[in-house]
Amino acid sequence: MGKGILEVTDDDFKSTILESDKPAIVDFWAPWCGPCKPMGSIMEELEKTYGDRVLFAKCNVDQSPNIPTHYGIRAIPTILLFQESKLVDRVVGLVPKSHLEKALKKIL
Amino acid sequence: MPADFYDVAIIGRGPAGLQAGIHAAGKKVSVIVFGRAERSSLYRARIANFCGPKDVVAGKEILETGKKQAEALGAAFLEEDVIETKTENDGFTLTTESGKTYASTALILAMGVARKKLLVKGEKDFVGRGVTYCVDCDASFYKDVDVVVVGNESAAASGALTLLHYARTVYLVCRKLAISDSLFKQLQNSKVKLLEGTWIKEIVGSQAVEGVVLASGETLKVKGVFIELGAKGAMELAANLGVVFDAETFSLIETNKKQETNIPGVYAAGDITGPPWQIAKAVGEGCVAGIEAAEYAKKRRAEGR
Numbered sequence: 334m335g336k337g338i339l340e341v342t343d344d345d346f347k348s349t350i351l352e353s354d355k356p357a358i359v360d361f362w363a364p365w366c367g368p369c370k371p372m373g374s375i376m377e378e379l380e381k382t383y384g385d386r387v388l389f390a391k392c393n394v395d396q397s398p399n400i401p402t403h404y405g406i407r408a409i410p411t412i413l414l415f416q417e418s419k420l421v422d423r424v425v426g427l428v429p430k431s432h433l434e435k436a437l438k439k440i441l
Numbered sequence: 442m443p444a445d446f447y448d449v450a451i452i453g454r455g456p457a458g459l460q461a462g463i464h465a466a467g468k469k470v471s472v473i474v475f476g477r478a479e480r481s482s483l484y485r486a487r488i489a490n491f492c493g494p495k496d497v498v499a500g501k502e503i504l505e506t507g508k509k510q511a512e513a514l515g516a517a518f519l520e521e522d523v524i525e526t527k528t529e530n531d532g533f534t535l536t537t538e539s540g541k542t543y544a545s546t547a548l549i550l551a552m553g554v555a556r557k558k559l560l561v562k563g564e565k566d567f568v569g570r571g572v573t574y575c576v577d578c579d580a581s582f583y584k585d586v587d588v589v590v591v592g593n594e595s596a597a598a599s600g601a602l603t604l605l606h607y608a609r610t611v612y613l614v615c616r617k618l619a620i621s622d623s624l625f626k627q628l629q630n631s632k633v634k635l636l637e638g639t640w641i642k643e644i645v646g647s648q649a650v651e652g653v654v655l656a657s658g659e660t661l662k663v664k665g666v667f668i669e670l671g672a673k674g675a676m677e678l679a680a681n682l683g684v685v686f687d688a689e690t691f692s693l694i695e696t697n698k699k700q701e702t703n704i705p706g707v708y709a710a711g712d713i714t715g716p717p718w719q720i721a722k723a724v725g726e727g728c729v730a731g732i733e734a735a736e737y738a739k740k741r742r743a744e745g746r
Contacts, residue, residue, distance in 0.1 A: 366578040367680035371691040378688075394581075405649070407582040407665070408569040425569030427676065429690045 338380055339390040343397040350390060350415055356440035357388040357415045361406050363395050368427040372410040375430045379437060386441055416440045447473045448738035449731070450535055450545035452523050452678065455481030456720045457711025458551035459507035460727030461734070465549075466514035468735035473517040473543060475535070478504045479619065480522075480594070480672060482553060482712065483720060491720050503720070521621050522595040522672035526681050531741075532706065533682070538595040539623035546741050547734035550679055550694060550702075550709040551727060555671040559591060563644030564668075571650025572666045576600035577677060579667070580607045588612070588665035589653055591641050595620050596669040601633045604667065612661055614653075616640055641666070675713050682707055687715065700730035706741075708734050 341349050341359065350357045360376050362369035373391070380389040394401045394409060404413060404420065414422040414436060422436050448470035451458045458474055466472045478484055483500035491498070508518060525536040526548070533548045557574050558564065564572055573579040576590070580603055587610040590601040598620045601613040612634045618625065628635060636655070643654040644666055652662045675686075675694055685703040687693040694709040696702055702709055710726035712718050 363578070366575070367677045368575060368578060370680045371676075371686050374685075375691060401582075405570065407571065407649075408573045408575070408579045410578075411569055423569070426574065427691060430688065 336384065337389070338376060339388065341390045341392050341397075341400075343399040346392070346397070346400045350388070351418045353388050353415070355386065355388045356417075357390060358437060358440070359413045359415070360391040361394050361401055361409050361411045361413070362391055363393060363409055366409050369410045372412070372427050375433055376412075378430065379434060383437060383441070387437065412436075414440050445541070445543045447471045447517070447543065447545045448742070449473075449547045449549065449734045450475070450533065450543060451549040451551055451731075452476060452535070453481075453551035453553060453711065453713075454478055454504070454508065454518070455483055455551065455553050455711060455723065456503065456507065457553075457713075457723040457727035457730070458549070459504065459511055460724040461549045461551060461708075461710055461731035462511035462516040463507065463514060464728050464731030465735040466511055466516040466731075468732065468739070470735045470738050471517075472511070472515070472735075473519060473545070474508075474511065475519050475521060475523050475537065476552065476672070477520050477522070477619070478508070480553070480555075482718070486720075488720055500720075523678060524595055524599050524673050526678045528682055528704075537621070538599055539621045540627075546738040547706045547708065548682075549700075549727075549730045549734050550675065550684070550707065550713055551711045551723075551730070552672065552674060552678070553712040554692070555674055557668065557670060559641060559668050559670070561641055561643055563646070563650075567644055567646060567650045567666070570648070571646060571664055572644060572668065574668050575677070576603050576667050576669060579665075580604050583608050583665040585609050586664040587662060588667060589614055589641070589661055589663045590667040590669055591615070592669040592671070593617060593619050594671050595624065596671060596673050597667075598624050598628055600667055600669045602627060602631055605632055608665070610634065612636055612663065614639060614641055614655065614661075679707075679709075684709075696726075698729075699733045700726055701733065706734075706737055
């Protein structure tokens with residue numbers, strides 16, 4: 334059991350995600366995006382299982398447009414997975430929980 | 442309260458929606474059913490495993506008969522897709538493709554499941570790099586660039602209009618439009634470049650989408666391809682209401698034995714709740730949803746809604 338899902342912004346993305354001791358998973362979303370809602374629920378469920386080993390975060394693309402642009406995000410929800418400051422995987426769109434879990438296991 | 446108020450609104454006029462309409466209207470509440478028969482997967486099917494009919498029956502016939510049965514009981518029908526849902530005034534407000542709004546006390550989601558993917562070369566490679574399936578989600582990533590929307594129905598047409606607020610040029614590629622007259626007029630009076638009678642054959646690019654090749658051989662230089670087949674589905678319409686989806690795929694709606702979702706007053710029936718994809722299962726769930734939604738609306742009316 335971890336500490337829930339951390340909100341990250343353009344300003345603190347580097348210090349929280351790229352300099353994280355743990356691998357990190359970041360959910361790029363927006364309040365007006367329908368499929369982002371269930372994706373958010375999947376993140377919350379996975380956090381309960383893996384939150385002690387992986388940093389779970391979300392980034393609102395409306396409030397923080399720079400990081401999504403930097404990573405070439407042009408669809409949401411998009412989930413990026415990081416390990417030792419490096420982007421290792423990218424999951425685009427609403428996917429089943431098992432699909433995201435499989436991607437997540439690669440950074441454990 | 443808006444003029445167009447109904448006790449029970451039903452989205453989808455396949456077997457689940459029709460049976461729900463028949464049973465709700467039979468309970469003496471006002472009922473409206475939204476959608477087109479052609480959208481139902483039953484429309485082109487031939488049915489030989491449904492208890493009752495002796496011979497193989499064309500699905501289309503069942504849909505026509507079911508509509509007449511519901512109408513005879515007083516249900517209203519509107520051949521339009523719902524493109525927006527909202528929770529309002531303790532009930533639901535629905536906006537159709539032509540921009541009309543309707544209010545209801547109870548809502549039955551019976552719009553089925555639709556194929557989302559175009560299944561053309563290049564599509565898979567560019568998901569999230571120019572290929573998208575959600576105008577509402579992704580329009581803002583395509584400011585001042587050229588985009589193409591593909592699809593024949595309301596989701597594509599209304600999506601193209603939405604994209605005009607963001608993109609520089611918006612093409613709409615369709616085989617043949619199946620939308621309401623008023624939505625068609627909106628399109629005609631807009632800057633959307635309509636390319637009817639063709640389809641996308643291939644999506645091309647290197648790192649990201651650079652264009653699409655049409656069946657006619659013509660190439661459109663675009664940075665975004667919005668694939669919007671069919672009508673708006675469960676994800677767009679139900680998620681807005683806070684309806685919970687199944688825990689594994691998050692694309693099917695969870696219901697209990699009364700066909701209730703987690704949101705009071707919202708019911709779901711038919712393919713949208715999951716397999717088996719059978720007419721028998723759809724009408725069974727539609728029956729329960731129709732009765733339960735009517736009872737809910739009556740109770741709310743007695744409470745003074």
